[in-house]
Amino acid sequence: MPGMGAIPSRNSLLNVQSNAELDQQDNEKRRLAAVDQNLPLLSNLSTHIKTHWSHAKNNKWYIEERLLKCIRQRKGEYDPDDLRHIKQFGGSEIFMMLTNVKCRAIESWMKDVLLPAGEKPWGVSPTPMVDLPGDQEEIIENQVAAEIMEIAESPVMMGDMSFATPELINERVEEIRNEVKMKQKREAVKEAERLEHEINDELTEGEFYVELQSFIKDFATYPTAFLKGPEVRQKKVLEWVSDPETGKKAAKIKTMAKRRWKRVSPFDLYFSPGSRHVNDGYVVERMRLRRQALEQMKGVEGFDTETINMVLLEYNAGLLKDWLWTDQERANIENRPNEMDDPEAIIQALEYHGWASGKDLLEWGMDKKEIQDSSKMYPVTCMLIDRYVIMARINKNPLGLYPYYGASFDPSNDSIWGQAPPELMEDCQRVCNAAARAVVNNMAIASGPQVEINYDRLQSAEDGEFIYPWKIWRTKSDPMGKNKEAVRFYQPNPMTQALLLVYDQFFKQAGEQLGVPAYEHGSPQVGGAGKTAHGLSMLMSASSKIMKDAVTNIDTRVIKPVINDLYTHMMLFDALDYEGDINIVARASEYLIIAEQLQIRRMEFLAMTNNPTDMQILGIPGRSEILRETIKNLKLPSEDIIPDREEMERQVLAEQAMLAAQTAASQGGGPGVGPAAGASTNVGMAPDAEGGSLPPLGPKGALPGRS
Numbered sequence: 001m002p003g004m005g006a007i008p009s010r011n012s013l014l015n016v017q018s019n020a021e022l023d024q025q026d027n028e029k030r031r032l033a034a035v036d037q038n039l040p041l042l043s044n045l046s047t048h049i050k051t052h053w054s055h056a057k058n059n060k061w062y063i064e065e066r067l068l069k070c071i072r073q074r075k076g077e078y079d080p081d082d083l084r085h086i087k088q089f090g091g092s093e094i095f096m097m098l099t100n101v102k103c104r105a106i107e108s109w110m111k112d113v114l115l116p117a118g119e120k121p122w123g124v125s126p127t128p129m130v131d132l133p134g135d136q137e138e139i140i141e142n143q144v145a146a147e148i149m150e151i152a153e154s155p156v157m158m159g160d161m162s163f164a165t166p167e168l169i170n171e172r173v174e175e176i177r178n179e180v181k182m183k184q185k186r187e188a189v190k191e192a193e194r195l196e197h198e199i200n201d202e203l204t205e206g207e208f209y210v211e212l213q214s215f216i217k218d219f220a221t222y223p224t225a226f227l228k229g230p231e232v233r234q235k236k237v238l239e240w241v242s243d244p245e246t247g248k249k250a251a252k253i254k255t256m257a258k259r260r261w262k263r264v265s266p267f268d269l270y271f272s273p274g275s276r277h278v279n280d281g282y283v284v285e286r287m288r289l290r291r292q293a294l295e296q297m298k299g300v301e302g303f304d305t306e307t308i309n310m311v312l313l314e315y316n317a318g319l320l321k322d323w324l325w326t327d328q329e330r331a332n333i334e335n336r337p338n339e340m341d342d343p344e345a346i347i348q349a350l351e352y353h354g355w356a357s358g359k360d361l362l363e364w365g366m367d368k369k370e371i372q373d374s375s376k377m378y379p380v381t382c383m384l385i386d387r388y389v390i391m392a393r394i395n396k397n398p399l400g401l402y403p404y405y406g407a408s409f410d411p412s413n414d415s416i417w418g419q420a421p422p423e424l425m426e427d428c429q430r431v432c433n434a435a436a437r438a439v440v441n442n443m444a445i446a447s448g449p450q451v452e453i454n455y456d457r458l459q460s461a462e463d464g465e466f467i468y469p470w471k472i473w474r475t476k477s478d479p480m481g482k483n484k485e486a487v488r489f490y491q492p493n494p495m496t497q498a499l500l501l502v503y504d505q506f507f508k509q510a511g512e513q514l515g516v517p518a519y520e521h522g523s524p525q526v527g528g529a530g531k532t533a534h535g536l537s538m539l540m541s542a543s544s545k546i547m548k549d550a551v552t553n554i555d556t557r558v559i560k561p562v563i564n565d566l567y568t569h570m571m572l573f574d575a576l577d578y579e580g581d582i583n584i585v586a587r588a589s590e591y592l593i594i595a596e597q598l599q600i601r602r603m604e605f606l607a608m609t610n611n612p613t614d615m616q617i618l619g620i621p622g623r624s625e626i627l628r629e630t631i632k633n634l635k636l637p638s639e640d641i642i643p644d645r646e647e648m649e650r651q652v653l654a655e656q657a658m659l660a661a662q663t664a665a666s667q668g669g670g671p672g673v674g675p676a677a678g679a680s681t682n683v684g685m686a687p688d689a690e691g692g693s694l695p696p697l698g699p700k701g702a703l704p705g706r707s
Contacts, residue, residue, distance in 0.1 A: 045360045045392065049352045049384045053284050056270035057324075063417055064326050067222055067266055071333050073099045073422040073429060074221050092440035096432050096503075098510060099422050105516050106220040106409070106421055106547070113551055114216065114559075115209060121555070122563050123585040124196040126188035140176050144169060195578050199566060206230060206260040208562070214263035219554070222266045223417040224408045227558055228285075229261030230569055231403060234296055259569070261562070264404070267330055272354075275416055278404045282354030285404075287383075288346040291315060294390075302381075302393035304365070311385050315347055352382045353395070353402045364392050396572070401565065407557040409550050421514055428510035435503040439496050446494040457486035515546025555586035602630050621648045 072079060076095040078086065086093055114121045148169070152161045203209065211227060218225035235258040240249045264285060272281025294312060298305045331339040339346075358374040371378065379395035395402075408418025422429070453464045459474035464487075475486040511517040563584045570576045606626060609618060618626075628642045643651075 045356060045364045045382065045389050046384055046387050048356055048360060049284075049350060049382055049389070050387075052272070052282055052352065052354060053270065053350055053384075056272060056282075056284050059273040060270055063223070064267065066417075066420075066423070068326065068329060068333070069426075070222050070420045070422045073426065074103055075333060076100060077333070086437070091444075092437045094433070094436050094440055096429070096436045098432050098507060099425060099429050102425060102510060102514055102516050103220040103421055106514070106550075107216055109516075109547055110216045110219065110551065110554075111213065114554065115212065120200060121587055122559050123587050124192045124199065124563075125583050125585055126185065126192050127583055136180060137177075140173055140180065143176060144172050147172070191578060192582060195567075195576075195582065198576070199563060199570070202230075202259055202566060202570065203261075205258060208261040211261050211263045215558070218263065218266065219407060219409060219550075220421055223420045223423065224266060224406045226264040226266060226269055226404055226406045227261060227562065228264045228404050229562065230259035230566055231262075232257050233260055234258075234300070235260070259566070267326065269404070271416055276414055277416060278406050279401055282352065283402050283404060284353075285351040287349040287351055289349050289385075290346065291344065294347065297390070303383075303391045304389075307388050307390045311347070311388050311390060314386065347385060349390075350384045352380075352384065353404075354380065356380045356382070356392075361392060364389060366392060366394075370394050397565070398568065398572075403565070405558040405561055407553045409553075411553055411557075424513050425510040428506045428513065431506040432503050432510075435499050435506070439499045439503070442492075442495045442499065446492045446496075449489040449491050452488040452490065454484075454486045515550075560584050560586045602626070606630065620652055624648050 069079060076097045076099075078093070078095060083093070148161065148164045151157055151163070152159055157163070206229065208229070211229075215225050215227050234255050237254045237256050237258075239252045239254050241252050242248070243250050268286045270284040270286065271278075272283075275281040291312065294308055294315075297303045298308055328340065331337060355377045358371040358376050358378055361371050361378060361380065362368065362374055379397075379400040381391070381393055381395055382389055383391040397403075406416060409421050410419035410424060412418050451467065455464060457475045457478065458464055459476065462474045473487050478484055478486075508517070567576075567582070567584070571578075609615070609623075615623065624642050631642065
């Protein structure tokens with residue numbers, strides 16, 4: 001009807017519009033088509049991405065079925081086919097939440113290990129071998145020569161240099177070289193600690209640890225869990241600045257480029273059909289963007305502002321709506337049942353990580369400085385919305401790695417997708433469900449008698465369908481004269497005890513298959529060795545081997561690669577002030593799991609070595625290092641309690657010098673081998689490469705082995 005607006009409909013799938021609105025939409029489509037005709041160069045790159053997306057999407061249908069089954073099983077919902085059969089049979093539809101209990105136990109265990117209070121699941125340490133700078137060897141040789149001349153010119157030697165044998169000189173050179181290496185190693189440890197603080201600050205601000213918790217939930221639910229990062233995004237930061245006039249603090253919004261990490265749903269990642277791991281082939285991430293997210297992309301490196309404006313025009317015209325067959329069911333399971341009714345519909349974008357020809361990239365408009373050979377394939381990151389490529393840039397990772405990391409509870413060597421905990425215990429869950437349904441059905445049937453009624457013998461006014469206590473049945477005499485009962489009662493046998501035994505057996509079996517027995521998450525029903533504290537500790541230690549293996553998967557496939565890639569990113573784009581090789585240590589599976597036992601053993605070691613013989617071997621500096629680590633694990637400020645290594649060495653040298661002076665005084669101050677009386681013990685020390693001093697010749701200035 002002309003002049004009337006759109007007629008509202010109760011059915012959200014039916015949208016009735018006026019002729020004027022339809023004409024307006026047709027005009028908008030024609031205008032956009034005309035714009036497209038002016039941009040023919042987008043077609044090659046967009047076609048390349050769409051082709052890869054189509055293949056990845058069509059080959060993931062089986063995985064999507066598995067993902068849906070896993071989340072249904074954890075949420076306590078039957079698969080549609082199973083539910084249909086249960087309803088046909090009739091009776092109870094109860095679903096025992098066994099899978100949810102086990103998955104939550106896995107989550108809790110993983111969080112205790114990967115995210116303990118005051119600890120990190122990773123660390124930075126320098127490489128074991130320390131290489132001396134090129135000029136350091138010359139400095140060491142000059143110091144040894146100076147020491148030899150000092151001793152030869154002393155009043156005792158009177159210019160005699162016969163003591164300076166090649167073996168003795170080589171021994172002294174090696175001693176100084178080892179001392180310099182130890183000093184450089186201590187400095188490297190300090191630098192590694194500083195680097196560790198900087199990396200941890202980036203991870204904290206980028207919400208890595210927050211997203212890691214979501215990753216752990218996926219890890220306990222799906223065949224594979226995924227984490228993405230670092231990706232640089234503009235972020236609004238609230239700062240408090242002083243008002244120059246009033247002196248009061250005022251809030252100021254500042255936009256800054258920040259690295260961030262995010263958990264990616266397994267539903268949203270699509271891999272090339274033959275991929276064996278994340279960096280094998282190509283990756284397409286299906287992203288869901290709001291209008292404001294697209295607005296924030298304008299002006300960002302690699303994004304085309306004009307193309308983004310065209311996308312927003314189509315979005316305003318209501319033309320950018322694309323759904324997959326799993327979307328509605330996934331939305332229902334994830335508690336977003338009305339997602340498709342949102343008036344501000346989400347825009348689907350495809351982020352492609354793979355390879356593209358230089359010719360297509362040049363046609364799209366990429367800088368010729370980056371694309372020097374049009375016939376070459378380049379590692380790229382692109383973003384496609386409908387038919388528009390709004391972003392294309394070269395992968396900045398020097399090794400061409402993608403910013404995705406995945407780990408599985410039970411991984412496969414030949415596939416990205418492993419086995420999820422719900423899949424490993426699916427058979428036990430099904431049997432427990434069947435036993436529980438049978439128990440409920442049997443309880444209902446056995447809760448009262450079954451009645452057999454001969455209606456021919458009931459009085460006409462008698463209601464045989466209604467039974468109540470103390471009811472009087474009015475019946476007729478038996479026409480056959482056999483005086484058989486007109487009403488018979490049968491009591492069905494209760495089978496709940498046998499069914500509960502079946503349930504209990506498969507409940508225990510589920511824990512065995514996952515490596516999460518009932519006593520791991522607090523169940524008091526533990527028999528055998530588990531009745532004693534020591535026996536229970538042994539059982540938990542044995543059962544945790546599977547869980548330790550699962551943590552190792554996260555360590556090697558997620559934690560360590562994330563820290564390595566972040567370090568590379570910071571070195572490339574932040575001009576990080578660090579030199580030397582580092583080693584990223586994933587400590588969850590190697591250290592955090594045994595932290596408590598390690599602390600106990602360390603306390604035992606301190607008590608065992610507290611004797612004169614061991615103290616002579618360890619020395620005061622060695623003993624202080626053990627104490628420092630012990631105090632650190634007790635969450636105490638070790639730097640405020642134990643002096644640092646340099647201070648401890650200064651104290652030891654001072655005590656040695658005092659002891660030497662006392663010995664000389666007791667001997668009458670007679671001449672000895674070494675510097676002249678009153679001479680400095682640092683004579684002959686050459687400056688090292690850092691401007692400090694190399695180790696002296698010895699406590700008394702003598703060469704090794706000479707008294």
